[in-house]
Amino acid sequence: MIKGLYTAASAMNVNMKKMDVTSNNLANVNSTGFKRTGSIQNSFSEMLISRIDSSGKQELGSIGGGVELEENYTDYSAGEFKHTNNKLDLAIKGRGFFTLQTPEGVRYSRNGSFSLNNQNQIVNSQGHLLLNQNGEPIQTVPGREITIDKSGQINFGELEGDRINIVDFDDYRNLTKQGNNLYQTADGIEGNQVEGSKVLQGYLEGSNVNIVQEMANMIETTRAYETNQKVIQTIDNSLEKAVNSVGRLA
Amino acid sequence: MIGALWTAATGMNSQQKSIDVTSNNLANVNTGGFKKSRVNFADLMYKTIKQPGTPNAQGAQVPVGIEVGHGSKVASTQKVFTEGNLKNTDNPLDLLIEGDGFFQVMKPDGTVAYTKDGSFKQDSTGRVVTSDGYPLQPEIVIPEDATDISITSDGTVNVKTGNTTEQIGQIQLYRFANPAGLNSQGRNLFAQTVASGDPQTGVPGEQGFGNISQGFLEMSNVKVVEEMVNMIAAQRAYDVNSKAIKAADEMLQTANQLRR
Numbered sequence: 001m002i003k004g005l006y007t008a009a010s011a012m013n014v015n016m017k018k019m020d021v022t023s024n025n026l027a028n029v030n031s032t033g034f035k036r037t038g039s040i041q042n043s044f045s046e047m048l049i050s051r052i053d054s055s056g057k058q059e060l061g062s063i064g065g066g067v068e069l070e071e072n073y074t075d076y077s078a079g080e081f082k083h084t085n086n087k088l089d090l091a092i093k094g095r096g097f098f099t100l101q102t103p104e105g106v107r108y109s110r111n112g113s114f115s116l117n118n119q120n121q122i123v124n125s126q127g128h129l130l131l132n133q134n135g136e137p138i139q140t141v142p143g144r145e146i147t148i149d150k151s152g153q154i155n156f157g158e159l160e161g162d163r164i165n166i167v168d169f170d171d172y173r174n175l176t177k178q179g180n181n182l183y184q185t186a187d188g189i190e191g192n193q194v195e196g197s198k199v200l201q202g203y204l205e206g207s208n209v210n211i212v213q214e215m216a217n218m219i220e221t222t223r224a225y226e227t228n229q230k231v232i233q234t235i236d237n238s239l240e241k242a243v244n245s246v247g248r249l250a
Numbered sequence: 251m252i253g254a255l256w257t258a259a260t261g262m263n264s265q266q267k268s269i270d271v272t273s274n275n276l277a278n279v280n281t282g283g284f285k286k287s288r289v290n291f292a293d294l295m296y297k298t299i300k301q302p303g304t305p306n307a308q309g310a311q312v313p314v315g316i317e318v319g320h321g322s323k324v325a326s327t328q329k330v331f332t333e334g335n336l337k338n339t340d341n342p343l344d345l346l347i348e349g350d351g352f353f354q355v356m357k358p359d360g361t362v363a364y365t366k367d368g369s370f371k372q373d374s375t376g377r378v379v380t381s382d383g384y385p386l387q388p389e390i391v392i393p394e395d396a397t398d399i400s401i402t403s404d405g406t407v408n409v410k411t412g413n414t415t416e417q418i419g420q421i422q423l424y425r426f427a428n429p430a431g432l433n434s435q436g437r438n439l440f441a442q443t444v445a446s447g448d449p450q451t452g453v454p455g456e457q458g459f460g461n462i463s464q465g466f467l468e469m470s471n472v473k474v475v476e477e478m479v480n481m482i483a484a485q486r487a488y489d490v491n492s493k494a495i496k497a498a499d500e501m502l503q504t505a506n507q508l509r510r
Binding site: 012015016017019020021022023024026027028029030031032034037045069071072073084085086111113115116117118119120125126142143144173174176177178179180181186211214215218219221222225226229232233236 | 253254255257258260261264265268288290291292293294295296298299300302303307312313314315316317318319320321322325326328330332350425426427428430431444445446447448450457458459483484486487490491493494495497498500501504505507508509510
C-alpha cells in the first residue's frame with residue numbers, strides 16, 4: 001500500500017524533470033544552432049515477491065518500484081537554414097562542428113554567427129576565436145572581400161587564406177552541452193576532420209526545436225503528472241479508511 | 251519544477267528583446283544610412299544531474315548523463331553592415347560610399363564619430379556638415395562664390411568659381427576591423443570602442459575602401475519582410491514560452507492539491 005505512494009511520487013518527480021527539459025527547449029526555440037534535448041525514462045528494477053507460510057515459500061511474481069529519469073540525450077538533427085546574406089554567417093550542412101578557442105580550452109559549436117574582432121580575427125558573439133585546421137586563429141585581410149567555399153576554405157579576393165577546421169565525432173555521446181551554444185568533449189577525445197559536409201556562407205542554422213512536438217510533450221507531461229497525483233490521492237483515501245474506519249468500535 | 255517556470259521566463263525575456271530590436275529596425279526603415287541590428291540567442295548553462303560515464307547499478311557505465319538547461323539569453327545584438335538601397339537625389343552634397351568605409355564627423359564636444367549617412371549640407375560659414383551640423387573631418391569649406399561642386403569617385407572636392415575650377419579638399423574614409431563592435435550613438439553616428447579596433451584611414455577607391463558617388467544616398471538596410479518574419483517568429487516563441495509557464499503552474503497546482 002505505502003509502496004504505491006512512493007511509486008506514484010517517483011513518477012511525479014520524473015515528470016517535473018521532463019517539464020524542465022521541455023521548457024529549456026522552448027526557451028531556445030530561436031537560439032542559433034541549438035539542439036533539442038530529449039528525456040528517456042526507465043522503470044526501476046522489478047522485485048520478485050514471495051509468500052512465506054507454513055507450506056513454505058511461494059513465488060507470487062514481480063512488482064515494480066516506480067520510474068526514474070534514465071538519461072537526457074541531445075538530438076543532433078539539423079535545424080532549418082536561414083538566409084542572412086551576412087558574409088560571416090556560416091552554417092554546416094551535414095555533420096560537424098566549428099572549433100573555437102575559449103579561455104577554458106577548445107570547444108565545439110554549430111552556431112556559425114561570426115564577426116571580426118579588433119585584430120581582424122574571426123570570432124563568435126562571445127569573442128571566442130574560430131580555429132583553422134592548424135588549430136590557430138583565423139586572420140583576415142582588412143579591406144578585402146571574404147569568400148568561404150563549401151569546403152570551408154577562406155579566400156580574401158584572389159588571396160588564399162586558411163581553411164576552417166570542421167570536426168566531427170564518431171560518438172556524439174561524448175559531447176556535453178556547456179551553454180552559449182558550446183559543446184565540450186570528454187577528456188582526451190578529439191574530433192576527426194569531417195568529410196562530405198558543406199559550409200554555407202550567408203546562412204545560419206536555426207534551432208531544431210519543433211514547437212508542436214514540444215507542446216505535445218508538455219501536455220503529456222502535465223497529464224501524466226495529474227494522473228499520478230490522482231493515484232496518490234486514491235491511496236491516501238484508502239489509507240484514511242484503514243486508519244480511521246477499520247478499527248472503529250461501534 | 252520551479253526550474254521550468256524560470257527557464258520559460260528566460261525564453262520570454264529573450265523574445266521580448268528580439269521584439270525590441272525588430273521594432274527599432276522597423277522604426278528606422280526609412281532612415282538614411284541606418285544599419286539594422288540582429289539579436290543572437292544562446293542557451294544558458296546546464297545543470298548536470300548525472301555525469302556521463304558514471305557506473306549504474308549493474309556496474310556498466312552510463313553512456314549519456316542527465317543535464318538540464320536553464321533557458322536562453324541574448325548573446326549579442328549585432329549590427330549588420332550590409333549595404334542599403336540607393337536613392338538618386340541629384341543633390342551635390344549627398345554622398346554615397348559604395349562599399350567599405352565611414353565618414354568621420356566632429357561632434358560639438360570635440361570627439362569624433364563615424365557615419366554612413368552621407369546627406370551633407372553647408373553651414374553659414376560654408377563648411378560641409380551633417381544634418382545635425384556636425385562638420386565632416388577633415389574639414390571642407392566651400393567658398394561663398396562657388397557655383398558648382400563636383401566630388402569625384404576618389405573623394406576629391408572641386409568647385410567652380412567664375413571660369414576656374416579648383417580643388418578645395420579631399421574626403422577621407424575610415425574603416426574598422428570589426429564594425430559590428432562600434433557603439434551606436436543614435437543620429438546615425440557610431441563611436442569607436444575597444445572591440446571595434448582603431449580606425450584605419452584612406453582615400454576612397456583605394457585599399458579596399460568604397461568609391462564616393464555624388465548625388466546618391468544610402469538608404470536603410472532594413473528589409474521589411476525579413477523583419478516581419480522575425481517579429482512573427484519572436485511573438486510565437488513568446489507565446490509558446492508563456493504556455494510552458496502555464497503548464498508549470500498547473501503542475502504546481504496539482505502538487506498543491508495532493509493533500510486536501
